[in-house]
Amino acid sequence: MTKELQGIAASDGIAIAKAYMLVQPDLSFTKTTVEDTAAEAARFDAAIEASNSDFTLIRAKAAESLGEEEAQVFDAHMMILADPEFTGAVKSKIEDDKENAEQALSDVSSMFIATFEAMTDNAYMQERAADVRDVSQRVLSHLLGVQLPNPALIDEEVIVVAHDLTPSDTAQLNKKYVKAFVTDIGGRTAHSAIMARYLEIPAVVGTQEITNSVKNGQLLAVDGLTGKVVVDPEADEQAKLKQEAADYAAQKAEWAQLKTAETVTADGKHFDLAANIGTPKDLDGVLANGAEAVGLYRTEFLYMDSAELPSEEDQFQAYKQVVETMSPKPVVVRTMDIGGDKHLPYMPLPEEMNPFLGYRAIRISLDRQEIFRTQLRALLRASAFGKLRIMFPMIATIQEFEAAKKIFTEEKDKLVADGVKISDDIQLGIMIEIPAAAVLADQFAKHVDFFSIGTNDLIQYTMAADRGNEHVSYLYQPYNPSILRLVKHVIDSAHAEGKWVGMCGEAAGDPIMVPLLLGLGLDEYSMSATSILKVRSLMKKLSTEDMKKLADTAINENISNDQNKALVEANVK
Ligand SMILES: C=C(OP(=O)(O)O)C(=O)O
């Protein structure tokens, strides 16, 4: 039966395909005593065997679709399955304690995980804890006869349905087959939604109940432009959506003509439209959409895509590729922003009540300096190949910026002393995404070379509304005068010191926000590559003088997000 759900439109585009449920099955079991321990051990062996076949297949598929390097993650998994210390310990428990295989496996893997996690001075061993957890889940699923989802094995066109998708789940999706995704929870600026835009696949998040509304294999239609999802659409509904998809494709073709054009307003002012990227692989999209710079390279994805901390050399290669490909256009690389909703399996972080207010980004970098110094050295070496700018995420105080700058200068001086070629023109800036930094922008502006406003976080911290929580998404208000006033203060403060200001939060590519930002005097707009041509086309129609008046009304007369949205809609056609 047809059912319609309304979620939050998270990534443009329309898709119709079968649902693929990426839902963790129930792996609970009860502890029992077994008499025939030999038969129980044989049942365990069979589960090991079956898990091994799974990993062999997954590894081969991953090598094919994601590359050999990504596939190597699964070698560690297979080594654990083949390790007699691990399997032997489980069998001894079955034999000696007469425990069922499920219980014996769970006891042994908990012990291994605890041992590895305790080795805080050995990062390599700590990383193995996550592998053991993964492997034992898979073996357990075979013991219980339930199937784990295997997104890497998808080989037909599907729409992925999940309660939530972590950024690393999203990174595993193969764009060739995954035509869209839909989740129960999340907001437009959650990282899974941002990843969908990198991948250029339609997405709807925050539907609240999609996982309860659709079964594996049922037909789904997803409209990432409006947030509508239809389960089992009727023929006429399908035809309507196909027409909308065709209209959208035609609109995109029209925008594509602006690919090599400059971004100029109706009154002849030029602005830079830059792209946000997560990996060098995203450069294709950047070039295809005619970006004038990279305004945000989220380097944490390099750390998340790897089985261990990426080496200086690996990082250097990635940064060099981006800087060199874009040269002479500038590239703003942001140092690692791990924490919040972005985790590294090999770097266990403390459990936190409020991860978004916790140990995150520059706070980790200043604390674990060996990681930070490695990243800065890789960046410094890459600077010789183009126009590099570096920015630090989640800066709250001027002392944090000065501490980061001091470490940067120390690493720079060492490399220079070693005769390594580096650029002598690297701008150092900060993300403005914490209200404290926005309020103090006039003081910060004397210390930094530039600002880039991260509205995704700035809005959540200013409104105290989690960016990924659909229950408070009504408070996630980009056009609220409070946000616009902060943005204005940041821009005016930078300009007073002769510094430039960009914005790399999702608001920079939002057609309602762009006219207001133009009026406030923002210099650089950095967005998902897929939004660039749409915004370029919009800017051509706007006059900066008119937008100044609009922004003035938005900040000084209007009192709400909705009023400001209506103001732009009434004045910008
Ligand atoms: C660009 C931003 O950073 P991220 O989305 O990676 O937190 C932001 O907060 O606006």
Ligand SMILES: [Mg+2]
């Ligand atoms: Mg942020």
